[in-house]
Amino acid sequence: MNENDLERLLKKAIFSENGPDPSEEEIEACLRSDHEDTPETIARVKKRFVEKMFLEISPNPLRSAADNITFGDFLESRRDCAGLQKAEVSTALGIAETLVDALEKGRTPPWTVSPNVIADIMHVFRIHFDLLKRLVETSAAVGQLRGIGPVLARSKGGKMTSERGDSTSRALERFFARNASRTEPSEETTLWLTSLESYLREESENQNYKELI
Amino acid sequence: MSNGNRISIDELNSEAFVKRAKSFDGNAFDQLCESIINPIVRYLHFQYEISEADAEEIAADTLVKVHKALPRFDFNGGAKLSTWIFKIAINGARDFLRQQKAAKGKPDLVELDTGSGSRTVDRAAAATWSNDGHRSDSSGKVAAMLRAFESLTAEDQDILRQKQCMSYRQIAEIEGCSEGALRVRHTRALKRLKDAHEKEICYE
Numbered sequence: 001m002n003e004n005d006l007e008r009l010l011k012k013a014i015f016s017e018n019g020p021d022p023s024e025e026e027i028e029a030c031l032r033s034d035h036e037d038t039p040e041t042i043a044r045v046k047k048r049f050v051e052k053m054f055l056e057i058s059p060n061p062l063r064s065a066a067d068n069i070t071f072g073d074f075l076e077s078r079r080d081c082a083g084l085q086k087a088e089v090s091t092a093l094g095i096a097e098t099l100v101d102a103l104e105k106g107r108t109p110p111w112t113v114s115p116n117v118i119a120d121i122m123h124v125f126r127i128h129f130d131l132l133k134r135l136v137e138t139s140a141a142v143g144q145l146r147g148i149g150p151v152l153a154r155s156k157g158g159k160m161t162s163e164r165g166d167s168t169s170r171a172l173e174r175f176f177a178r179n180a181s182r183t184e185p186s187e188e189t190t191l192w193l194t195s196l197e198s199y200l201r202e203e204s205e206n207q208n209y210k211e212l213i
Numbered sequence: 214m215s216n217g218n219r220i221s222i223d224e225l226n227s228e229a230f231v232k233r234a235k236s237f238d239g240n241a242f243d244q245l246c247e248s249i250i251n252p253i254v255r256y257l258h259f260q261y262e263i264s265e266a267d268a269e270e271i272a273a274d275t276l277v278k279v280h281k282a283l284p285r286f287d288f289n290g291g292a293k294l295s296t297w298i299f300k301i302a303i304n305g306a307r308d309f310l311r312q313q314k315a316a317k318g319k320p321d322l323v324e325l326d327t328g329s330g331s332r333t334v335d336r337a338a339a340a341t342w343s344n345d346g347h348r349s350d351s352s353g354k355v356a357a358m359l360r361a362f363e364s365l366t367a368e369d370q371d372i373l374r375q376k377q378c379m380s381y382r383q384i385a386e387i388e389g390c391s392e393g394a395l396r397v398r399h400t401r402a403l404k405r406l407k408d409a410h411e412k413e414i415c416y417e
Contacts, residue, residue: 006407011377013358015261017310020363020374025387027299029379030256031222037251041269045250048273049280056277083280087243 043091050092051124053082058126061211064134070142071135072106078125079104093120105170110136111192115199122200123208129200133193140189218247225249226293234294235284242283246276249295253302260378261306271309275302314352361409369402 001009013019057078065074079089086104090097095117102108103121110118122132185193200213218240224230225248233241250272257268278301286297362370375384376399381392388395 001407001410003403006403006410009354009358009410010362010373010406011260012262012355013362014374014377016355016359017307017314018356018359019307020370021300022303022374022378023371024293024296026375026378027296028222029383029387030299031249031252031295033252033255035251035255037219041254041265042247042250045254045269045272045276046246048270049246049276052273052277053280083237085237085242087240 046088047092047094050082050084050088053084054078054124054126057081061122061126061128061131063128063130065131068138069135070106070139071110071132072104072139074127074135075100075121075125076104089124092124093117106139106142109139111140111189115192115196118196119200119203119209119212122212127212129197129213132196136189136193137185140185218244220244220248222248222295225295228288231286231288231294235286237283242280245279245294245298249298250276253299256299256378257302257306261310263306263309267309268306271302271305274305278305357413358410361406361413364409364413365402365405368398369405372399372402373406 069077079086086097086100090100093100099108099113103110103113118132121127122129127135197213200209203209204213220230225245230241230244233239234245253272253275254265254268257263257271258265261268263271275298279298282301286294288294362373365373372384372395375387379387381395381399384395385392
């Protein structure tokens with residue numbers, strides 16, 4: 001066996017499942033090596049990390065929620081449950097962090113967002129279409145209240161801030177979400193849900209969406 | 214996409230950063246991800262010869278484990294944060310290799326030309342035949358090499374292992390000796406490895 005073959009076999013042995021642990025110096029040398037970073041690799045790994053974090057808490061897509069809850073509140077509670085930040089979720093979804101924030105706070109209703117973005121959110125957050133329909137219906141039922149928060153916050157006196165108005169709105173939305181009686185969804189919401197359902201069925205060859213419908 | 218949050222290895226291992234990372238303060242976890250994803254994927258791909266796609270999957274699993282265990286990481290325990298993360302990744306790579314080996318062990322019939330006519334054998338058995346029809350048990354050779362390596366002195370093992378991931382210049386900086394002296398040490402260690410490996414093969 002020549003020197004090259006010997007070294008090749010040694011490498012296989014060292015980096016086999018039973019090989020020795022690398023030393024701290026070897027690890028540092030690897031971290032300090034001046035290879036150029038590939039942002040695409042970082043983005044793909046970060047995306048898979050977020051998907052796996054949600055998979056850990058919901059191995060199967062969720063079909064129901066414990067309470068009447070809006071789409072935005074559901075996203076926020078699942079993200080908290082997974083221990084993730086908005087920035088991490090937005091990277092995984094390839095959307096702006098401000099959109100994640102607006103969806104969570106209910107400033108952007110889901111039916112104003114393109115079905116392919118919502119389908120990705122459903123995939124990452126593990127939301128089955130059955131549950132999504134309920135979340136959207138609840139969001140639509142309490143959506144009419146938007147704008148009432150700042151008025152109520154001001155009526156209690158004190159300095160009005162957007163933060164104060166926002167938190168009043170959210171508290172009211174949560175109250176109405178829990179207590180609202182089920183109403184027929186609007187034509188706009190129904191049409192959007194139909195187009196989302198069609199999109200998921202058309203794309204059902206995509207393994208990410210297959211289990212959502 | 215990457216947002217250029219990468220920090221230096223020294224900063225990553227600093228007490229201040231570890232404190233921030235442990236409490237998921239601001240973008241600390243993102244900085245950690247940006248700094249270690251590429252080195253981990255490269256290390257698993259080039260050293261363990263795992264495909265890039267699988268190396269990325271192992272790196273993502275590593276981040277999940279790091280995210281869960283980070284609050285319990287003990288800065289005063291002696292291990293550096295980077296070493297701790299790398300060891301999690303390496304354990305992931307070893308588990309992956311074991312699973313791969315176990316999957317290969319499942320009966321999976323293929324047609325094999327053994328040199329004296331073709332026969333149907335399972336894929337694992339086929340892997341032990343070289344192209345010229347001679348039997349070549351590669352996992353046996355690797356195991357014999359590992360035993361030979363482990364029979365060497367700690368000093369020989371160190372130089373042989375270091376040379377797998379570092380240049381003579383890098384090792385010389387760590388060891389504080391000349392590159393020439395290292396070359397001699399490496400050549401001698403290789404010679405002793407060769408002898409030990411031949412002995413291992415003879416015993417089989």
